[in-house]
Amino acid sequence: MSAGDPPAPLPGARLLFSLDPAVSYLNHGSFGAVPIGVQRVQQRLRDEIEANPHKFHTQGMLDRVIHTRRHIAAFLGADPDGSALVPNTTSAISLVLQSVRLGPTDEVLLTDHGYGSVGLATRRQCRRVGATARTVALPLGASDTEVISRVRSALRPGKTKLLIIDQIASSTAAIFPVREIAAAAREHEIPILVDAAHVPGMLPVDVSAIGADFWVGNLHKWAFAPRGTALLAVAPAWRRRMEPLVVSWEQEQGFPLSVEYQGTLDYTPWLAAPTGLFTLRTLGWEEVRRHNAALVAYGQRVVGAALGLTPADLPQPATPETAMRVLPLPAGLATTGPEAIALRTLISDKLATETAVNAWGGRGLLRLSAQIYNRPEEYDRLAERLPPLLAGLQR
Known part of the structure; x- marks a missing residue:
């Protein structure tokens, strides 16, 4: 060829x-x-629920969620005890923004490659507490060295309370050196959130090796999972501070179950996701x-x-x-x-x-x-x- x-x-x-x-x-x-085989597995799960909804939700459902989370975390190189299944990257972004607890003098640093809803969520949270959302421009086609330099220069130690950057940008398809950027942020003790919506299934990744405080990726884009499947990985220092957007019965268990369990949420996309990974590996x-x-x-x-x-x-x-x-x-x-x-x-x-x-x-x-x-x-x-x-x- x-x-x-x-x-x-x-x-x-x-x-x-x-x-x-x-x-x-x-x-x-x-x-x-979604591959047909994965669709069928999800439908069988729906059939199981409707055959006995009470039994499905009260006898072993959480164990199945935990097992699924461990399977997905292993695929991504993330700590399963420090990760949570979430509906999508967008919901995880809002969860992180709430848990970071911004103050009136704080700022969140974004890039101009960021996904639209991420900017909307960031600006809304900043308005609520009087914080500031600021954007650093990264030229399309910029080298890794230039990207790292621009981001490093834009950080304001003592003021920047969160850096949000894409691993693969949705609008521009640019790939950013998130491991090096995380190291630069760590020098100033600035937490970093990596939006890796497109990474699982497209690129090999070792989440733990990146060194980000927060990393989230969708499984329903390139990993053949049903829509509504994503994994949020959180560094140990932040796990006790994670507050779910909606409080439900596992609140006292803390992260990750407090985030994952949402009562009558449809858990079938998560439980069918390993079949998507099996399909990917089989191919x-x-x-x-x-x-x-x-x-x-x-x-x-x-x-x-x-x-x-x-x-x-x-x-x-x-x-x-x-x-x-x-x-x-x-x-x-x-x-x-x-x-x-x-x-x-x-x-x-x-x-x-x-x-x-x-x-x-x-x-x-x-x-x-x-x-x-x-x-x-x-x-x-x-x-x-x-x-x-x-x-x-x-x-």
Whole structure:
């Protein structure tokens, strides 16, 4: 296979999913796609609940949750006794912001690559207590050295009470050196929260080795779990201070059970998640990662060329293993959030293709994902049909 060729499809991979064959689903990064086998396991769990709801919730359910948490934590290299299953990264961010207990003179430091809801949650918590949310700009394509330098310079010892940074940024697909950034924050005793929403299943990770105070990743994006499955890992110094957003019957047990147990919450996504990891391992995780990374690189290349972009115009990730890449859209398109949503919807409706479109830094970015159910011809088709669509918007 030459550098410009797409990877060979994994045999039978498309049959594992129930996606509409009439739609090119190039947006795995937003909501994932659950394999049929995992769907069936979750349905069997739902059937078990409805056969005897009282028995399910009162006889051994918590033990099953703990077992699942240990399985997932082992996959991610996290301490199972210092981790909690949570519905998603967004809920974990709010939990951490509440537990850090900001004061009126404190600030939270974000980057301009951060996920939108993370910024909303941070600013709301800051408004409640009179704290400040501040953003450091990190150029797209900046080297690890420059990123570390910019973040280090932005820290204000004694004032910065929390640093929030992505491991893989959703809007830009940038990968940041979180281990080195955590070390820099630790020099000033500033806690760091790593938003790793896209990491589980996409990149190999050893959470404990990162050294973050808080790390959270979704399993329902790249690890084939049902939606509503994420893991929050918390450093030992913070575990006694973690306060759940909703108090329920395991409150006195402390973290993690006080966070995990929420009464009649639907626990089936968590309990089915190990089947997603089993699916990933059965397929061969290294092979899945290789395929996805090569395919999205091909997609970025062919769509970028169709839009008149040179290789130098295409942002490259810090590691080639990523399964998401972005392309700058023509100037003037999707420069605001509402415009980005409108263009994403237009591409969906007119081209029967699901992508992610984000406004970032005054420019629209088209984000492509690749998963084992995708085929090179889907990116070829987008490359052929997208330029005329965009040209019509620029008239």
